[in-house]
Amino acid sequence: MTTRDIVFTAVGAVTALSALLSVTTKQVVHAALWLLVCLGSLAGAYLVLGQELVGLVQLLVYVGAIVVLVLFALMLTRAPIGPHAEIDTPWWQRLVGALLGAATTALLASLLLPLFSGATADLDTPTTTTPRVAQAVFGTWVWPFELLSVLLLVSLIGAFAVSRLVLHRDGGDGARHPGTVSAGARSDGRG
Amino acid sequence: MIHLSLPAALSALLAGIGVYGVLARRNAVLVLIGVELILNAANLLLVTAGSRPGAPLSAGPVLTLFVITIAAAEITVALAIILVMFRRTGHIDLTAVPDLTDDEPDEPDDPDDPDDAGDPGDAEDPRAADRDGHPRDATREPAAAGEALA
Amino acid sequence: MSWIVRMIVVLPALAALAGLLTRRQRGLAAAVAVSVSAYVAVLGLIQWIAPSRTADIDSVGSLPLGDLSVPLHLLSDRVSGLVAFVVALVVLGIQVFTAWYLRDDPRYGQFAATVSLFAAGMLLLVQSGDLVLMLVGWEVMGWCSWLLIGHDSERAAARRAAYKAFIVTRVADIAMVVGIVALSVRARSTDLMAVLTATGDGTLLTIGLVGVVIGVAGKSGLVPFHDWLPDAMEGPTPASALIHAATMVAAGTYVIARLFSLYAGHDGARTLLAVLTAVTMVYAALLALVQTDLKRMLAYSTLSQIAIMLSALAAAPAELGPGAGIAHLVGHAFFKALLFLGAGWLSVLAGATAVAALRGRLRPTGALRWSMGIGLAALAGVPPLIGFFTKDTVIDAALDGATSGGGLRAWLVVVALFVTVVLTAAYCTRAWLLLDTPVAETGALPDLEPAVVAEEDVAVVTASDSADDAEVERVHAHGHAPITLPAALVVSVLAALTVVGTLFLVGLRGGVHVGLLSALLSVLLVAGAAYAVWSVSDRGRLDVADRVPSRVREPAVRGFGVDTAYVGVGRAVTAVARLVVALDRDVVDAYPRAAAVVARAAGRAGERSHRAVPSLSLLSLLVGVVVVAVLGVAAWR
Numbered sequence: 001m002t003t004r005d006i007v008f009t010a011v012g013a014v015t016a017l018s019a020l021l022s023v024t025t026k027q028v029v030h031a032a033l034w035l036l037v038c039l040g041s042l043a044g045a046y047l048v049l050g051q052e053l054v055g056l057v058q059l060l061v062y063v064g065a066i067v068v069l070v071l072f073a074l075m076l077t078r079a080p081i082g083p084h085a086e087i088d089t090p091w092w093q094r095l096v097g098a099l100l101g102a103a104t105t106a107l108l109a110s111l112l113l114p115l116f117s118g119a120t121a122d123l124d125t126p127t128t129t130t131p132r133v134a135q136a137v138f139g140t141w142v143w144p145f146e147l148l149s150v151l152l153l154v155s156l157i158g159a160f161a162v163s164r165l166v167l168h169r170d171g172g173d174g175a176r177h178p179g180t181v182s183a184g185a186r187s188d189g190r191g
Numbered sequence: 192m193i194h195l196s197l198p199a200a201l202s203a204l205l206a207g208i209g210v211y212g213v214l215a216r217r218n219a220v221l222v223l224i225g226v227e228l229i230l231n232a233a234n235l236l237l238v239t240a241g242s243r244p245g246a247p248l249s250a251g252p253v254l255t256l257f258v259i260t261i262a263a264a265e266i267t268v269a270l271a272i273i274l275v276m277f278r279r280t281g282h283i284d285l286t287a288v289p290d291l292t293d294d295e296p297d298e299p300d301d302p303d304d305p306d307d308a309g310d311p312g313d314a315e316d317p318r319a320a321d322r323d324g325h326p327r328d329a330t331r332e333p334a335a336a337g338e339a340l341a
Numbered sequence: 342m343s344w345i346v347r348m349i350v351v352l353p354a355l356a357a358l359a360g361l362l363t364r365r366q367r368g369l370a371a372a373v374a375v376s377v378s379a380y381v382a383v384l385g386l387i388q389w390i391a392p393s394r395t396a397d398i399d400s401v402g403s404l405p406l407g408d409l410s411v412p413l414h415l416l417s418d419r420v421s422g423l424v425a426f427v428v429a430l431v432v433l434g435i436q437v438f439t440a441w442y443l444r445d446d447p448r449y450g451q452f453a454a455t456v457s458l459f460a461a462g463m464l465l466l467v468q469s470g471d472l473v474l475m476l477v478g479w480e481v482m483g484w485c486s487w488l489l490i491g492h493d494s495e496r497a498a499a500r501r502a503a504y505k506a507f508i509v510t511r512v513a514d515i516a517m518v519v520g521i522v523a524l525s526v527r528a529r530s531t532d533l534m535a536v537l538t539a540t541g542d543g544t545l546l547t548i549g550l551v552g553v554v555i556g557v558a559g560k561s562g563l564v565p566f567h568d569w570l571p572d573a574m575e576g577p578t579p580a581s582a583l584i585h586a587a588t589m590v591a592a593g594t595y596v597i598a599r600l601f602s603l604y605a606g607h608d609g610a611r612t613l614l615a616v617l618t619a620v621t622m623v624y625a626a627l628l629a630l631v632q633t634d635l636k637r638m639l640a641y642s643t644l645s646q647i648a649i650m651l652s653a654l655a656a657a658p659a660e661l662g663p664g665a666g667i668a669h670l671v672g673h674a675f676f677k678a679l680l681f682l683g684a685g686w687l688s689v690l691a692g693a694t695a696v697a698a699l700r701g702r703l704r705p706t707g708a709l710r711w712s713m714g715i716g717l718a719a720l721a722g723v724p725p726l727i728g729f730f731t732k733d734t735v736i737d738a739a740l741d742g743a744t745s746g747g748g749l750r751a752w753l754v755v756v757a758l759f760v761t762v763v764l765t766a767a768y769c770t771r772a773w774l775l776l777d778t779p780v781a782e783t784g785a786l787p788d789l790e791p792a793v794v795a796e797e798d799v800a801v802v803t804a805s806d807s808a809d810d811a812e813v814e815r816v817h818a819h820g821h822a823p824i825t826l827p828a829a830l831v832v833s834v835l836a837a838l839t840v841v842g843t844l845f846l847v848g849l850r851g852g853v854h855v856g857l858l859s860a861l862l863s864v865l866l867v868a869g870a871a872y873a874v875w876s877v878s879d880r881g882r883l884d885v886a887d888r889v890p891s892r893v894r895e896p897a898v899r900g901f902g903v904d905t906a907y908v909g910v911g912r913a914v915t916a917v918a919r920l921v922v923a924l925d926r927d928v929v930d931a932y933p934r935a936a937a938v939v940a941r942a943a944g945r946a947g948e949r950s951h952r953a954v955p956s957l958s959l960l961s962l963l964v965g966v967v968v969v970a971v972l973g974v975a976a977w978r
Contacts, residue, residue, distance in 0.1 A: 002192045002193060002194075004192060004193040005193055005194055005197060008193060008197050008198065009197060012197065012198070012201040015201060015205070016201060016204050016205065016208070019204075019205055019208045019209075019212075019228050020208055022212070022224055022228070023208055023209075023211055023212030023215060023216070023221075023224070023225055023228070024215070028218060028220075028221065031221050031224055032220075032224065035224050035227065035228075038228070038231075039227075039231065042231055042234075042235065045198065045201070045235065046235075046238055048193070049193065049198060049238055049239065049242050050242060051238050051241070051242070051251075051252050051255070053252060053256075054234075054238055054252045054255045054256065054259075057256055057259055058234075058259065061259050061260070061262075061263055062227075062231075062259065062262075065263060066227065066262065066263060066266050069266055069267070069270055070220060070223065070224065070227075070266070070270075072270075073220045073223075073270045073273055073274070074220050076274060076277070077218075077219075077220065077273065077274070077277045077283050079218070079220070086217070087216060087217060087218045087221060088215055088216060088217060089214065089215055089216065089217050089285075089286055089956050090286075093214060093215070093956060093957075093960055094211075094214070094215045096214065096960060096964070097210065097211045097213070097214025097215045097960070098211055098215075100210050100211070100214060100960075100963050100964060100967050101207035101208060101209075101210040101211030101214075102207060103207075103967050103971070104203075104206050104207045104210045104967060104970075105203045105204055105206065105207030105208075106203075106207075107203075107967070107970055107971060107974060108202065108203035108206055108207070109199075109200060109203040109204075110974065111974060112196075112199040112200070112202065112203055112236070113196055113199060113200060113203075115199070116195040116196040116199040116239065117196050118194075118196075119194075119195040119196070119243055120192055120193060120194055120195060121192070121193050121195055121242040121243060121244060122192055122244060123192065123193060123242070124192055129249070129252065132249050133249050133252045133253060133256075135249075136248055136249035136250075136252075136253050137253055137256070140248050140249075140253075141248075141253050141257075144257065145257075148257055148260050148261070151260075151261065151264055152260060152263070152264050154264075155264035155265070155267050155268050156264075156267065158268050158271070159267040159268050159270070159271035160271075162268065162271040162272055162275055163271040163274055163275060165275050210963060210967075213959060213963070214956070214959060214960055214963060217956055222959075285954070285955040285956040285959070286954055286955075286956045286957075287954070288952060288954055289952055289954075289955070
């Protein structure tokens with residue numbers, strides 16, 4: 001057990017715990033916030049693993065952009081504030097989900113642990129990997145990199161087009177969700 | 192010096208938690224959180240593999256960066272779809288039986304739709320029901336208010 | 342001169358159109374109908390006196406049908422001139438009579454227009470030198486007969502009779518069309534002269550001639566198509582007079598007479614015709630004897646008389662030509678029109694057409710009594726009335742045929758003719774005695790009142806209630822309007838023509854040809870039958886038909902259930918059609934529809950699977966992924 005092992009264990013524990021909380025919490029917004037914690041600590045794990053660039057990008061993109069997007073989405077879809085039992089699937093589905101999750105973990109662990117058993121990374125020499133990563137990105141990986149920029153553009157336009165999609169559901173909503181648009185709820189909201 | 196079986200184990204754990212998150216949630220955004228966790232498990236595995244001595248071409252970190260980018264693109268589109276679903280059905284409940292009936296082709300657009308449909312704020316469709324009784328901005332939707340009061 | 346020929350056809354058709362346009366103005370409609378038919382009668386007279394003796398009168402130009410020549414010519418010769426004139430004359434009389442008879446009918450205009458169109462159809466048929474034109478006239482008459490019989494369309498019985506006439510004749514017309522097509526194909530032309538002179542395929546000739554005979558049997562009411570004609574009495578009496586006297590039912594005789602030279606050389610078709618006519622004339626005369634309704638009795642007598650005309654064509658030797666049949670057509674036209682119009686007049690006076698109601702009603706009516714007497718005598722064949730000459734011409738022609746090698750066919754006709762002579766004289770005497778013997782002399786009405794029969798099936802036109810119910814209602818509603826002078830004049834003129842009409846036939850080859858011996862024999866038979874009826878009926882105090890056991894008589898009055906047989910045939914055809922439809926739908930179509938059903942089921946299944954709840958789908962997807970992954974890892978290990 002080296003120092004790094006101990007640090008990684010601590011950071012990893014935070015990551016795993018926050019991930020678990022983010023999928024089990026009964027409060028919708030808390031789930032997003034626990035995701036924030038999880039991703040942030042994962043960035044710390046990258047740092048411990050010596051990939052500071054990846055860790056920073058993780059912070060920037062995931063924590064800074066994606067989680068914010070998720071929070072926005074929760075707001076726009078009128079996510080309830082406070083604990084809510086209705087955000088989870090029925091118990092039997094959750095049970096199957098837990099079994100499947102455990103199975104996935106076991107499967108991956110049974111694959112990965114033998115692969116990485118005894119493998120170590122020597123990170124104690126004070127060198128940075130960033131120039132190498134930069135050279136690789138703009139050298140070996142430049143075409144995939146450019147393709148990725150195109151993909152981003154396409155996804156941007158796609159998201160725009162999809163959100164412009166006007167899908168009508170005339171009269172159906174009121175009929176299918178009676179009481180949701182009741183005048184009483186409205187006046188309460190206004191007050 | 193670090194033992195790489197630790198991050199590998201964390202990766203497996205994250206993937207399992209992500210799978211559980213996908214299956215245990217009925218809110219589509221929360222399902223998306225589970226998907227993010229699985230993606231991060233993959234990222235962590237890539238970084239771990241890239242940290243092995245003698246890993247070629249810096250593939251680990253570079254592919255991690257790519258995956259992060261792709262994840263950003265993916266979540267943008269996924270959230271757009273979720274918003275459209277919310278506008279159409281009034282909820283984002285994945286346990287509800289979907290209604291696949293066709294829309295009336297000659298239905299006129301909402302009068303205020305073309306201007307600000309791209310704006311995320313437009314998600315407040317007049318007919319999108321407030322299923323949890325949250326306040327809605329009646330002043331911005333006079334037509335809807337009149338319709339509901341009528 | 343050819344314009345006259347065309348005008349004779351065109352004018353009545355135009356009159357029909359004009360009558361339809363002026364149907365609201367009753368007087369105008371009557372004026373158009375009567376004046377045009379008078380003008381056509383004059384034109385017919387001119388054509389008869391001076392026929393142009395040509396068969397090349399263009400009508401509407403020939404049809405460009407490639408290989409088949411369809412010139413659509415009209416013709417004009419002595420026979421067509423005579424028949425056209427007689428038709429025009431009878432139509433004129435009927436139009437005049439109708440103007441009085443339907444005096445209160447709101448649909449008089451339509452009726453008169455239909456009569457005009459009917460006349461146009463008949464005149465077209467008479468003057469056509471082309472099989473296609475002949476068929477056109479034939480079908481126009483079929484359609485008009487439907488309109489005329491169903492004139493009182495408020496009554497279900499009239500509608501049914503109209504449909505019955507239409508459908509029965511239409512069924513026979515299938516054979517007619519087939520026959521005409523066969524004849525045309527054989528001659529590569531529809532021109533009558535070409536058809537007559539063509540030589541060639543014997544099979545086609547047989548098909549053609551037999552087909553035409555069947556078609557004629559339908560329109561002329563030979564067994565087994567005869568039953569529509571008595572039911573057609575549902576029409577107003579002038580319509581009956583028109584259909585029976587000179588036009589529709591007699592048209593068959595004219596058609597076969599036109600094709601006589603072909604028939605003369607073809608024994609098969611002639612034998613068929615002879616058998617049909619022999620059976621029909623005796624059978625119809627027997628039924629006429631027991632009828633309880635005057636109009637239905639006349640209808641059966643028409644069947645019998647038409648069969649006599651056709652039997653002349655079936656039995657006459659080739660060198661004699663069709664003159665005998667045409668002569669009887671003309672004679673029958675006069676006396677049958679007289680009888681029908683007289684019966685109409687009488688029914689107006691009595692308010693009924695049932696014999697029971699008409700008993701003794703003829704006695705106090707003066708001119709009508711004389712006219713009916715002349716008509717019945719002519720029908721029975723009393724010399725020197727026209728009926729005697731024409732009927733004995735037919736007998737003589739048949740005897741000629743029998744002695745000059747006609748064989749069994751001609752002898753059959755001869756025997757049937759003599760039997761018919763007796764029966765005809767019997768039913769004419771019966772009718773006269775019933776109509777003329779004052780009621781006081783009959784004493785108490787016999788208990789065997791045939792009115793019992795009437796209570797039964799409404800659909801089958803029966804018996805003792807009057808056939809022409811509408812007229813009866815009309816009389817009850819408006820009282821006994823006195824007959825107008827022109828209408829009475831028409832009846833009288835027809836009576837006069839019945840007496841002197843033989844002069845018409847002088848110019849016709851083979852028109853009057855009475856053998857001394859056969860004439861003597863038939864006169865004796867007529868007298869004997871009349872005397873027998875007179876004595877059996879106790880000098881007219883009783884109805885001879887009442888001697889017939891009611892077990893036989895009641896079915897006889899209804900025509901022995903032939904109507905039911907028709908309905909049965911119709912039902913059978915419908916059932917076969919249904920069977921075919923069922924086979925087509927349930928057997929042949931089963932395979933394509935099975936494909937459709939499978940596709941639809943697959944579509945439903947696909948739709949249902951696509952409607953799955955997303956969370957469940959995700960669950961199953963991940964279960965599948967994990968299972969596959971576990972299997973893969975296990976295999977890899």
